[in-house]
Amino acid sequence: MAEDLKPRNMxxxxxxxxxxxxxxxPGNTMTGADGPEGFRKFLEENGEYCFVVESGGRVVGSVMAGEDSRRGYVYHLAVEVSMRGKGIGSGLMGxxxxxxxSKGIEKVHLFIYVDNPAIGFYDRIGWHRRTDITVMSKVLIGDEFMGTREERQ
Ligand SMILES: CC(C)(COP(=O)(O)OP(=O)(O)OC[C@H]1O[C@@H](n2cnc3c(N)ncnc32)[C@H](O)[C@@H]1OP(=O)(O)O)[C@@H](O)C(=O)NCCC(=O)NCCS
Known part of the structure; x- marks a missing residue:
């Protein structure tokens, strides 16, 4: 990967x-947690696991992750369309x-819509699709934006 496409901390x-x-x-899942205050708090607690890639002075790739001392969780992996296929996504996930x-976290999870083509990317970089688990969610604070994708349509 070219030097300037290396991830740096967010x-x-x-x-x-x-x-x-x-x-x-399309299909991005920004919620109340993505407001400026939620972002600041997440970075304060998990900044060591959040990265961007810059090119030409612009942010062209991102990933946010965190851990609860048992498992890691990945959010907001994204690479600008014109910059895809250059190893930025795999560099961010690496x-x-x-x-x-390095913190001793043994396993990391992520949530992804079943029709997202990025599943092929995760397969390619060694992630496993779970067919033995279903995700259950409950909205505690907020409104329809925290509901299911179907409810948002
Ligand atoms: C998924 C995404 C991050 C990949 O970023 P990228 O920078 O293009 O990925 P890379 O160039 O690092 O690709 C790594 C490998 O995965 C492969 N790959 C990339 N996207 C793929 C896809 N959709 N399906 C299958 N393989 C894919 C590449 O060909 C490459 O293979 P190689 O090692 O044989 O060369 C990017 O397509 C994206 O931002 N998608 C929209 C956002 C999104 O859906 N994010 C996930 C939310 S959970």
Whole structure:
């Protein structure tokens, strides 16, 4: 990978560029947790697992991850359309996996819609699809934006 496409740790000041990046692709799942305050708090607690890639002074890739001392969780992996296929996504996931491993986290999970083509990407970089688990969710604070995708349509 070219030197300037290496991940660096995410900063608070990346927020507006990230919202722009995430808003640009269909099916993005921004929720109340993605407001400026939620973002700041997440970074404060999990900043060592959150990365961006810049190119030409722009943020073109992102990933946020965290852990609860048992398992890691990945959110907001995204690469700008024009920059895909250059190893940025796998570089970001490699950085997350290394950071979690270095803290002794044995396993990492992520949630993805069953029709997202990015499943092929995760297969390619060694992730496993679980067919033995279903996700159950309950909205505790918020409204329809925290519901299912069907409810949002
Ligand atoms: C998924 C995504 C992050 C991949 O980023 P990327 O920078 O293009 O990925 P890379 O260039 O690192 O690709 C790594 C490998 O995966 C393969 N790959 C990438 N996207 C793929 C896809 N959709 N299906 C199958 N394989 C894929 C690449 O060909 C490459 O294979 P190689 O090692 O043989 O060369 C990008 O397509 C994206 O931002 N998608 C929209 C956001 C999204 O859906 N994120 C996931 C939310 S959970």
């Amino acid at each position: 900063k608070n000041g990346d927020y507006h560029a990230l919202v722009e990046l995430w808003s640009a692709f 950085a997350v996996e290394e950071a979690l491993r």
